[in-house]
Amino acid sequence: MGKCPFSNMLDPETYAEGMPYQELKELRNAGPVIRMADPITNIPYWLVTQREELDYVSKNPKIFSSHERLAFPMEIPDEMRPILQQQIINMDPPIHQKYRKIIRRAFTPASVESYEPAFRAHAKRIVDAVIDKGECEFVEDIAAELPLIAILDLLGVPADDRKQFFNWTNTMIFADDPDMSTSEEEGQMAAFEVIQYANNLAEQHKANPQNDLVGALLDGAVAGEALTQEEFCWFFVLLLVGGNESTRTVTAQGMRLLMEHPDQLQYLVDNPDKIASATEEILRYNTAFTTMRRTAMEDTKIGNQDIAKGDKVVLHYHCANHDESIFGEDASVFDVTRPERMPDLYNQHRAFGIGQHFCIGSHLARLELRVMFEEVITRLHRPKFKDKPLFVRSYFVNAMKQMNITFDAA
Template identity: 80%
Template sequence: MNTCPFSNALDPETFAEGMPYQELKEIRAAGPILRMEDPITDIPYWLVTQRKELDFVSKNPKLFSSAENLAFPMEMDDDIKFMLQQQIINMDPPNHQKYRKIIRRAFTPAAVDSYEPAFRAHAERILDAVTNNGECEFVEDVAAELPLIAILDLLGVPADDREDFFHWTNTMIFADDPDMSTSREEGQIAAFEVITYANNLAEQHKINPKNDLVGALLDGAVAGEALSQEEFCWFFVLLLVGGNESTRTVTAQGMRLLMENPLQLQYLVDNPDKIAGATEEILRYSTAFITMRRTAMEDIELGGQLIKQGDKVILHYHSVNHDENIFGSDACEFDVTRPERMPDLYNQHRSFGIGQHFCIGSHLARLELRVMFEAIIPRLRNPRLKSKPKFVRSYFVNAMKEMQISFDTNGSAKLRADT
């Protein structure tokens, strides 16, 4: 049995100070699949640390199920599991493909690209609100704004209700963090608040149908089968969290990385045409979701290990996105020029997964990231951390609680010589 730098990748304390990159590097070196114990739940699991094995698990849902014990890495009560089985992320074929076809029509590249002018206007407004202050709390003031506005616009939620959704989303995301004044039970209550709201939207659509994402989901059908209203409500929750938190997290983490690497930030100030490529490196280096779960449906040998039927399998996307076999000896280094050396980087990282559960909103997320950083980089001049960022203690979402920053309010966009 190989020894590991930490004994449990599903312990929130492992991520209290952010992503443990060096420890993950040592774990990858120990093998592509490692057996780990979880004293918190008393349920052992296999940790998948390298890309070849993650791709195999992800592409073989008959062998590794998302539906059997859900795709979320945490353990849940049976009643919650029963309800969450109606979310597409927790489905296997053939149900998964049926519902994905309904949703996919609302996320075609052409449909998403049509949002770009509105997104750019939102981004400029977001930056207008902070640039003259010389400082801001970046997570809430900047990173959280566009993703929340974008997904709520798509879902037909009025601007007056956005504050409620910001609160509900945070409660759900932070429910497992012992430092936050919330709990898993409060997270479930917040989810039901969102479900109630979604149910009301569905009822309104019956009376006054609209040609928006809600309408696409409620009116869409495959082989004559449409989403039930209950299924729609659970999809609404998933779209809200997936479309909001993921892009917020990557925007905040990306800003942190650029401030910690000022020469790379300066490179993007001088070469704004490279920002789009740089967002792929940000996605690779600090992706939003850390882990997902699969359940082995039969005995199988993989990565030199015998995985038994019923075993819990954890896919670790951060480890995989730093796999030296794929990204080279400098895989653990953040480098915004990597896409210039690796033009297919967008196709090599697994920040959006792979296989049947490849993120259906990937094109939307990429557009939001590009728009935000193309607005941030020329306007927040000489940004620097005012204090140590605060990370969410989570082995599921790579979120940040707070990042206080300061920046110049006038002068050139060039970095000062004394930085």
């Protein structure tokens, strides 16, 4: 890679064996902002590795745009960009706030709390389905279930269509992993199918209005302006992927970490009241989204580093979430008791981002994680790996592909 001693952090192969934490530590030590080459795309970028600089970029959208070349870290073909700029993740102020206000109502803490009994019932049923077998493939059988059911419930999608959505989201998310035998074209086709589905839901809502998330989106207006049907459809795709894939990933990675640290798992078995706070350490340690992109809109600085107008800036959330200056010298250690030592951990990690693009579904994700881990930890006893867990090769989503486990039924 020429003079740069580090791997390309935008190469899927860098993540083939999971998150390269030792290398991320070396990157943090090398400086908060590092110039990186990308031989795959030939577009160099600035990698932001420490939290202070990540926060600065995230909180200054006028200088560091999500809209200009999208917030996704990969290079998107020019003809696709105008379409994807309609997604809220790829918007800058002031238009971003308009859309955020429409959707926020469905995700307030009070709204989300009201979902707990339904989520709890789903989580019990998910564990019931595997408990007598003494084994399962954790990613699909457990981790993927609740987030998908939850977001599809909120979006008014009938249970019969869930399997189809599971397949569509996999195809969209895993398009850059060669093992998943999907391609970019198939990823786009899957997105198109979801958009068609969303269109049909919008038509049904006109005929028979529902008081669900679809209703909130279609009926909501800011300054008298409602979403167009096309805008609604793009919202639907983003909610589906953001609300489903991210929580699935954190659940699977969290279970893996607990199994790799059996003393910590036992601590939570003995102290189930600590499960909720432990999920914050799981979120910090293995965040769902690895990287996002911003584009410099003017010549500027990040820290002491000069950045030129048009430069690609990549925020590495895992790197920042292990920043020793914030989380202490043991930042690279997974420790479910960390929130007891650091009660504001939930506010210090960046698993949900920061600034205007702070994850709108953070309350929902936290509820799902708590409910799911409370069921799994208290009921699947002495879990063991049946074989080596497999990670998705992706520099965007920190997903797990497969994790076969055995356990004793409670």
